[in-house]
Every structure is written in C-alpha cells, then in structure tokens.
Amino acid sequence: MIHSDLLDQLDHFDPAIRQKAVSTLADLRAEGTWTPPAARPWMNLHCHTFHSFNANGWSPSRLVFEALQDGWEIFGSVDFDVLDAMPEVLEAGDQLGIRTVAGLESRVFIPEYKDHVINSPGEPGVAYFMLTGCTRWPDKGSTAEQILASIKQIAQDRNRDMIQRVNSFLVKVQLDYEKEVLPRTPSGNPTERHLVEGYDRKARSVFGDDLKGLISFWSEKFGMTESKVEELIHQLTPFQETLRSKLMKKGGPGYIEADPSRFPTLDAMIELGRATGALPTIAWLDGTSPGEADIQAMVEFMTEKGICALNIIPDRNWNIKDPDEKAIKLEKLKEVVETARKFDLPLVVGTEMNKAGQPFIDNFDASELQNFVEDFRNGARALWGHTLLERALNFGWLSETARKCFGPSRKDRCEFYHQVGKKYAPGMREAERVKGLEAAPKSILP
Known part of the structure; x- marks a missing residue:
C-alpha cells in the first residue's frame, strides 16, 4: 500500500519533489516492499498530464505510477503544445520499470482541406495533430525550437483573447488569467478546459450560498431554462461541457474563428517531429466529418506529407448508447483500422x-474491439520499440540509420519496431544493455 503522502508528492508542481517520490517508489520496488501487478497486454498512449489538462490533476510521474499499479504494458503521455512531460515520463518509466512513450498534440491548418471539416468540429481546415514517440528537445536556436515555442505562445494568446471576450459577456463573473488560470498548471500552459473550470469555480465563489442567483445567472447567459440549469449544475462534467459549448465553442461569445495565422502549418509540425525524434501522427475523430469521409484519400494525402502513424480514441467509437449511432461509428472504426493496415501505419490508441x-484505459476485452485489439497492441509496441532505440542508439523510425536499413518502407519499419517492442523489457538495466548493441537490425533482433 502506497501512502497518500507519496502520491501527493508525485503530483507536486516542484519537479524535484516528484523526482524524489519516484526514486522512493523505485527503492520500494527494488527491496520488495511494493510489488505492482504483472503487466497485461493493455496500453494507453494518449494520456494528458497536468502540463496541459488532466481531469485528476495528475502529473507525468503520477500517471506512470498509476499505469504500473494498474498493470499496463505501455503508458504514453500527450500534452497540448508543450513537451514538458517528455523527460519525466521517459525517466520515470526507466526507474519504475514500465514501457513509456511521450507525445505532443496541437492543431494545424491544412490549406488543401480548407473547405472541409476534418477532426475539429465546425472548423474547416483545422486538424488535431500529434507527435508520438518524442525523445529529445529540439536543438537550441533551431527552427524546430522556434516552432515549439510558437505553438505554445499561439495557444496562450488565444486563451487571453477568449477570456477577454467571455469576461465582457459575463460582466459579473470576471476571470483573471495571470492570477487565477496560469497558476493552475506548472508549465504555464493552460488549455480551454482550464478556462472552463476557472469560470465554473469563479461563478460559484461570486454567488456563494446564493444557489438561486447562480442558477439565474447561468440561465440568462446560456439561454436555457432555470430548471435545466438547476439539473446540470449539480453534475460537474455535464455542466462544464455545457459552459464550454455555450461560451467558447462556435456561436458562443468567446469563440474565435479559425484563422490560419493562429495555427502552425502541417509542414512545420512535421519538421518539429523530426527534430524531437518523433513520428508525425494524424488524429482521427470518428469518420463522420466531410474531411474524414474518404479516409483512404485523407491518409494517402497525409502519408505523402510525411505522416507515420494514426491516432484513435476507441472508446468514443464503440461505447455508445444509441444503437444506430454505435453501428455507424463501429463501421467507421473498422474502415480506419483497415486503412491503417493498408498504409502500414502504427496505431496510437488511448x-x-x-x-x-473518461476511462482510465480502453477495455481491450470489449467484444466490439476484438477485431482491432491486436492492431492497437502492435502499434503501441512499435512506438515503444522506436522510443527505446531512438534514445539508446539514435535508431528511431525516421533516423538516418532507419533510412539506410529500411528505405521508404513503412511495412518493414512496423515489423521491426514491433518486434523490438515485444522483445525488450523496460527499465534502466535493459536500456544500458541496448546501448551496447550495434545499430543494426541483425544485432538488435538476432
């Protein structure tokens, strides 16, 4: 049993305190005081940390611990617009003995799709986009370093603009970005969800015990009946999702129209991916948008641009109450997995x-996923294999060594890195052993 004080230390904003807590856990495991369960073949490579927004407020180290404690085979972090979690995720995985992968998520503007909604609802040309398997910071003074700094700045400028608009609309409830939002994240990287949480919290503070006043206020601002607001206000997630929809999404007072200048280009993000040792990854929503309707055409376009992997959030494509919607989404899920197979793209799921x-991890035992789970596992193992070799030997997916060994073949890469991911155990001892190998397939997979 891990003491709650140690868990609190794992979530501390001071990285030195988190690091000390991880070292303590590593010592406990080494001496046999703490023994996590044996890993089962389940993985989640799309977990946001508190460097962007985690619903539990969990740090990278806390997430690594919780994944290990729950018996995951592979854990992967993803944060909006920053790589602050990367070194912590990789090092905590080494110390505690779990395979870890680090990533970044942002949004890009794609001119070729400017007339089509892709995976950002209501915003033609805008696409959620990821870098998966990041292993290093961009070189100092490089264009890639400037790109990384710029995407964070673009997001923060958008937040400030949005807060100004929403404050003007709400009048009675004012949120101070510098004092009430920025301190909620250790890396100065609030997301839209931080703003939603902030407005909810501030309004409850302003109205205090006056619940009727709070309900009346939101009823007016949302354009909803008081009875409906009263029903929602005691349910945290539905209420905050309503607040976000009414105030910040399309049609709301805080909504900011998609302007290409507010987003990095696809080419810039691919350049950043190469500089951080990552696989450029397209995020797939559910296949029902105009941009995703012809998934084969979209994937063909993206791979020509340099995309190497495809991200899916399985739960929102099968765990659906409405049977008709579920049938449609499952058919689309089948379609995208088959397309990934055709183009030899490893899948990133979470x-x-x-x-x-949201669930802690996908249910790999769900009957609806049985035709896809091996694709999920293979993709995760390939990304872990890539991460291991890129860190140890500079032999990752897009490395010069990989180019010489595999040429342009995605199929050969998928098979090689998947086998590496299956063969090698996590932990510092194994990583050191790999560093002593020759950077060649026959040495790594004799």
Whole structure:
C-alpha cells in the first residue's frame, strides 16, 4: 500500500519533489516492499498530464505510477503544445520499470482541406495533430525550437483573447488569467478546459450560498431554462461541457474563428517531429466529418506529407448508447483500422483523460474491439520499440540509420519496431544493455 503522502508528492508542481517520490517508489520496488501487478497486454498512449489538462490533476510521474499499479504494458503521455512531460515520463518509466512513450498534440491548418471539416468540429481546415514517440528537445536556436515555442505562445494568446471576450459577456463573473488560470498548471500552459473550470469555480465563489442567483445567472447567459440549469449544475462534467459549448465553442461569445495565422502549418509540425525524434501522427475523430469521409484519400494525402502513424480514441467509437449511432461509428472504426493496415501505419490508441468520466484505459476485452485489439497492441509496441532505440542508439523510425536499413518502407519499419517492442523489457538495466548493441537490425533482433 502506497501512502497518500507519496502520491501527493508525485503530483507536486516542484519537479524535484516528484523526482524524489519516484526514486522512493523505485527503492520500494527494488527491496520488495511494493510489488505492482504483472503487466497485461493493455496500453494507453494518449494520456494528458497536468502540463496541459488532466481531469485528476495528475502529473507525468503520477500517471506512470498509476499505469504500473494498474498493470499496463505501455503508458504514453500527450500534452497540448508543450513537451514538458517528455523527460519525466521517459525517466520515470526507466526507474519504475514500465514501457513509456511521450507525445505532443496541437492543431494545424491544412490549406488543401480548407473547405472541409476534418477532426475539429465546425472548423474547416483545422486538424488535431500529434507527435508520438518524442525523445529529445529540439536543438537550441533551431527552427524546430522556434516552432515549439510558437505553438505554445499561439495557444496562450488565444486563451487571453477568449477570456477577454467571455469576461465582457459575463460582466459579473470576471476571470483573471495571470492570477487565477496560469497558476493552475506548472508549465504555464493552460488549455480551454482550464478556462472552463476557472469560470465554473469563479461563478460559484461570486454567488456563494446564493444557489438561486447562480442558477439565474447561468440561465440568462446560456439561454436555457432555470430548471435545466438547476439539473446540470449539480453534475460537474455535464455542466462544464455545457459552459464550454455555450461560451467558447462556435456561436458562443468567446469563440474565435479559425484563422490560419493562429495555427502552425502541417509542414512545420512535421519538421518539429523530426527534430524531437518523433513520428508525425494524424488524429482521427470518428469518420463522420466531410474531411474524414474518404479516409483512404485523407491518409494517402497525409502519408505523402510525411505522416507515420494514426491516432484513435476507441472508446468514443464503440461505447455508445444509441444503437444506430454505435453501428455507424463501429463501421467507421473498422474502415480506419483497415486503412491503417493498408498504409502500414502504427496505431496510437488511448482515452485522453482530460475530461472527468473518461476511462482510465480502453477495455481491450470489449467484444466490439476484438477485431482491432491486436492492431492497437502492435502499434503501441512499435512506438515503444522506436522510443527505446531512438534514445539508446539514435535508431528511431525516421533516423538516418532507419533510412539506410529500411528505405521508404513503412511495412518493414512496423515489423521491426514491433518486434523490438515485444522483445525488450523496460527499465534502466535493459536500456544500458541496448546501448551496447550495434545499430543494426541483425544485432538488435538476432
């Protein structure tokens, strides 16, 4: 049993305190005081940390611990617009003995799709985009370093603009970005969800015990009946999702129209991916948008641009109450997995964990997923294999060594890195052993 004080230390904003807590856990495991369960072949490579927004407020180290404690084979972090979690995720995985992968998520503008909604609802040309398997910071003074700094700045400028608009609309409830939002994240990287949480919290503070006044206020601002607001206000997630929809999404007072200048280009993000040792990854929503309707055409376009992997959030494509919607989404899920197979793209799957109520990990035993789970496992193992070799030997997916060994073949890369991911155990001892190998397939997979 791990003491709650140690868990609190894992979530501390001071990285030195988190590091000390991880070292303590590593010592406990080494001496046999703490023994996590044996890993089962389940993985989640899309977990947001508190460097962007995690629904539990969990740090990278806390997430690594919780994944290990729950018996995951592979854990992967993803944060909006920053790589602050990367070194911590990789080092905590080494110390505690679990395979870890680090990533980044942002949004890009794609001119070729400017007339089509892709995976950002209501915003033609805008696409959620990821870098998976990041292993290093961009070189100092490089264009890639400037790109990384710029995407964070673009997001923060958008937040400030949005707060100004929403404050003007709400009048009675004013949120101070510098004092009430920025301190909620250790890396100065609030997301839209931080703003939602902030406005909810501030309004409850302003109205205090006056619940009727609070309900009346939101009823007016949302354009909803008081009875409906009263029903929602006691349910944290539905209420905050309503607040976000009414105030910040399309049609709301804080909504900011998609302007290409507010987003990095696809080419810039691919350049950043190469500089951080990552696989440029397209995020797939559910296949029902105009941009995703012809998934084969979209994937063909993206791979020509340099995309190497495809991200899916399985839970929102099968765990659906309405049977008709579920049938449609499952058919689309089948379609995208088959397309990934055709184009030899490793799949990145996970649950996000940036909204209350999202599952901790996908249910790999769900009957609806049985035709896809091996694709999920193979993709995760390939990304772990890539991460291991890129860190140890500079022999990752897009490395010069990989180019010489595999040429342009995605199929050969998928098979090689998948086998590496299956063969090698996590932990510092194994990583050191790999460093002593020759950077050649026959040496790594004799």
